[in-house]
Amino acid sequence: MPSARLPRIVLWLFCGLVIVFLVAPILVIVIASFNGTPFLQFPPASWSLRWYVRFFASERWYEAALLSLRVAVVVTIASTALGTLAAIGLVRGRTRFRAALELFLVSPMVVPVIVMAVGLYFLLAPLRLTGSAAALVLGHTIVATPIVIVIVAAALRLSDGSLELAARSLGATWWRTVRYVTVPQVAPAIGAAAAFAFLTSFDEVVLAVFLGGPDATTLPKRMWESMRFEIDPTLTAISTLLTVVATVILAAAQLARRAEERS
């Protein structure tokens, strides 16, 4: 029945093209990063690792990467703690304002980051905090916490609340119950949430540009500045490394989720 098969083939072809559209930019950057010519070329005429060498040899890029890493680690800890507690409060707690609270706590996800950047600048400039790693940590925490809340709250809604009820009826205090029953139950989701919080901070550009100033330059901020003036082929190597970092973190989060499904 070729006539019945035809729509199916067309659907696969169309979706194949959509997938190519999604994946092509990443493939192009990865291939271009091994380019051997002194300027950006695709497809490359010769191959080398010169752009990776240049990235690791340059103190400018290296220091930016180090700052990004430091900021992202602090943001991961802060937003995972805040977000996990808030998610437990939202899902397990009883309050009349739950729907409104949840709406408020996830709303930073849709507020344009540029607006938050301007607002935080007004807040932090008088305190002389702009241009510091602290400013970046504060800004990124507000962007990362809602992601943690969404992921952990979803896991809590699927988990079994009666275990906590049992713990309470056996005499555990509410805090001990949270600490030893609720949190371990959703530990894989918390791990996944932490991974996404890390990535969110590590890749964030707009807040970094506005709040970083000349003294606190993260890797994305340095890339952004470089992109706006000239196309430096070193960017392809850095982009490839960032993609590798993202893929590894994504895979780790996925494994954590799978562990959750098994438990």
Add this chain to the structure above:
Amino acid sequence: MRYWRSREALLVLPALAVYALLYLYPLSRLGVWSVFDPEPTLKNYRQLIADPVYAKALLNTLEVSFWVTVCALGLGYPLAYLMTTVSARARVWLMALIMVPFWTSILVRSFAWVVILGTNGIVNKTLIVLGLIEAPVRLLYNLIGVEIGMVHVLLPFMIFPLYGVMTQIDPALLRAGRSLGAPPWRAFVHIFLPLSLPGVAAGCVLVFLMAVGFYITPALLGGPQQITLATLIEMQVSDMLNWGFGATLSVLLVGAVATLFVIFTAALGLDRLTGTGKA
């Protein structure tokens, strides 16, 4: 014992305190800044109305966002549909091929489009080799470039809610339609499509909201004609150091997004928007 869970609600307090200081307070201060200079004044809002540049930027923003939403729906719907009909193994692969670009830095992806769409980029080279065009076509620093870059970033935000709703549709309904004599296309149009509409609505509003506030992609891939509210805010603040007016534009942008957000959550429920539903 009746309220044994009520204390857990206190756990939102640390997050609330941080949000109040770093989110609510700065955003409200923007509203205050927009009407003081340093005396109370409406001059920022008068400027907003008087100069047609700002109305044009708002229209630009809405136009770009509209077309991005339409394209994302056109590309995302078939893919989400396909994902509900393939084997579990194929679905895992499709999901991975969507997730890896999704979590790749927006900066990296926008930069990739600069490389691909440039005058010496692979798209132009291919089209010339194929003889479809004689000279390179301008695909960057115009509306096409911005659209391509933004659709690429926002497409997963369309696919996830669509897929979420489509997996809830009972396949038995389609089989029932087929057994009653409906050809496959009729079963799809009259049964599947209407049932998937909540996903369409959720995906479209999510993509539209995010597109309205987008900064990086329009700034990197757009030209002078693609000034959006977000790029305008950056210009006012960074280049012209006009913070008061930047604050006013921010209020306009947040107002637009918040209005849409509230209407949507009231109409369809927050669960669908954030994917926090019980699924």
